[in-house]
Amino acid sequence: MTDTWDRTADGVDLEQAPPKTIVLTVQHPAHVHFFRHVHERLVDAGHDVSVFARRVPIITALLDRYDIPHETLVTPREHRGGQAVMQARYEWRLLQRARELDPDVIAAIGGVAAAHVASVVGARSVVFTDTEHATLSNRLAFPFADTICTPSCYRDDIGSKQFEYDGYHELSYLHPSRFTADPSVLARLDLAPDDGYVVLRSVDWAAAHDAGEGGFDDVADVVERLEATGVEVLVSAEGALPRALAEHRVDIAPHRMHDLLYYADCVIGEGATMAIESAVLGTPAVYVNSLETGVTDELAEEYGLLFCCHGPDRQLEAIDRAVEILEREDDVDWERRRVELLTEKEDTLSVVLDRLGVTA
Template sequence: MDVVISIQHPGHVHLYRYVARELQSRGHRVHVFARDEPIIRALLDTYGLEYEALAGPGRSPGPRAVGQLAYEWRLLRRVAPLSPDVMTAVGGVSVAHVSKLVGARCVVFTDTEHATLTNALAFPLADRICTPRYYRDDHGAKHHRYDGCHELVYLHPDRFTPNPSILDEAAVDADERYVVLRSVAWTAAHDANNGGFDDVAEVIERIESTGARVLLTAEGDVPLGFADRCVDIRPHQMHDLLYYADAFVGEGATMAVESGVLGTPAVYVNTLETGLTDALAEEYGLLFRCHGDSRQERAVERTVELLEHEAEYDWERRRVDLLADVDDPLEAAVNEICGTA
């Protein structure tokens, strides 16, 4: 088959790098198209995936819509001569629209119930909607659930081996405790009227009062006077940094889930909830949710407690319990694309 993969977010590169290689190993021709964004290109180049970059991103509601339309138009022009058999993406707005114009089957992956605009634009035209089994909503006969989660496609121990050289790259001493703190820019459509931290500077100071170091990765503005906490590593090294961290605290659900499946306790600070983050919290105790009005205070208290009593927890056992409870999702993802699931 000719399979078209569309990538419009850096996190999707990690998922599709393995999916693309498995498809190619089965004899299929894979064509990767990506939004022309520096971090996406950096990841694709690092992983050695052949791709073509299309339109760049928009940064506000108006330009974002225009940018999306430009991306879809360019994707249509490039894909039409290929006559693909199937098109796939995470979220899947672009492939849902273009696939119908070129006669291809459309397979979209998602784990985000609250991405209501994206889901409304993509799902009616998709042939397959693939989600983790923990996903709350039901999208009818074309909705297929699989074990595990997107993050285990690339962080399953069969494919991910942490590289300890990240400690030297991040200038972290071998015996130094550190926490990865993630703040987001709140520009996604589903971020409207939602929030996470009230004061990132205060969070940093409270965590550092325990003697642990804070490594900050920020999408938006960095608090004045805290630029030296920003971690300067290459995008593909973030999972190594999360693996060796003593804890993660942040507003991003993806990095919280990544931390959890790596066996690093994750404190998720966001008014938005998902079935996946609920499962990691309730079934495996790998993630701690802080959603309400006092979410920052509870997040700081939980993070400090994890650091001060870390000897009382067996995070590796919890990770092993998760891995024992789910099938490797890579094969399920590829089978969905191939139509053999």
């Protein structure tokens, strides 16, 4: 795939913004990516930025990789029954630290803790969300949040607090003005530049909004069907895999995953984030999940970079779609579709900085 995008500065001038004290909280690997460049720009402009997180290996590994100083507040419990207690402990410790820091702004994706703590310490809270079906966290966060930022394709009307922007979370870190794929990832996995491969993503369904939902019926069957087309299948799995699929698990540092997605022939999986990431990188994605979102629907309907399989026969539909993509790869100009998307969408980094109130 050739990156034809014209790389220009993102146009956000922070030099004239008075210094602020800003707190960012991250509770998922994607949140680290989302705030990575935000943190860099804020620090470079002289703002006092504190980052707080849960002690999750992949989260702390990414924060360390990107040289983001941070403080971990809790270590997640192994069992789901401890989530409420863990959330309460996280909020309590965040509150203690926020009282010491006296921040102007607290920002987060999802933003339950951010909204609650900000309302107590007198800070302004800025919450970013693109997940309509995260109903529990939305109910807990929205009443306390000052600003709720959503993509314009977000389906729900949140009211006067809602700020809509014409972009996606993933463009905060995968916009071509900041992201350039590194082909050395292929050699790291013993892949030649001409080798065909598919990335398959399976999730553990542990999130509260995933309860009662589903994706693949049989991952092994998906791998077998796709391998029959002559491609290699690399599996990125949150949970355990059947022993027969162990050799397919991709062994790669977390910060290299976007390079892998960029060079893939296709991505098929249960996770919305990875499907969206692939689409904005110009790699066709097949999203296999009973849950629907405004972002995935728009990427499917407006740009043809993502294909949604939601119904009871979603696995069979997904396999057929992935096989069709692989067989027609030379007939579709995926890069043209990506350029169309990038031309029409806002650079989300600029949106985030503006909502934090740090632009000139």
